[in-house]
Amino acid sequence: xxxxxxxxxxxxxxxxxxxxxxxxxxxxxxxxxxxxxxxxxxxxxxxxxxxxxxxxxxxxxxxxxxxxxxxx
Numbered sequence: 001x002x003x004x005x006x007x008x009x010x011x012x013x014x015x016x017x018x019x020x021x022x023x024x025x026x027x028x029x030x031x032x033x034x035x036x037x038x039x040x041x042x043x044x045x046x047x048x049x050x051x052x053x054x055x056x057x058x059x060x061x062x063x064x065x066x067x068x069x070x071x072x
Contacts, residue, residue: 001031001048001049001050001051002048002049002050002051002054002071002072003032003046003047003048003069003070003071003072004046004047004048004054004057004062004069004070004071004072005044005045005046005047005064005065005066005069005070006019006022006044006045006047006057006058006061006062006064007037007042007043007044007045007061007063007064008020008037008042008043008061009041009042009043010039010040010041010042010043014060015060015061016043018058018060018061019043019045019058019061022056022057022058022061023045026049026053026056029049029050029053030047030048030049030053030054031048031049032046032047032048032049033045033046033047034046034047044064044066046066046069051072054072
């Protein structure tokens, strides 16, 4: 298992849609999901799960790195 974060800007609908769609499809394969962003200026999800699943996060939301959480 690895840990990874994704971030979506609420003012960019394509980012929010990409994150929410990916999560709705893959949530059951993850061992942990927590949304920690404030929601007004950013939506951040911390996730833990198989590397092959987390490798499929959409590039538009995958450029965020949380040094306190991410392991890859």
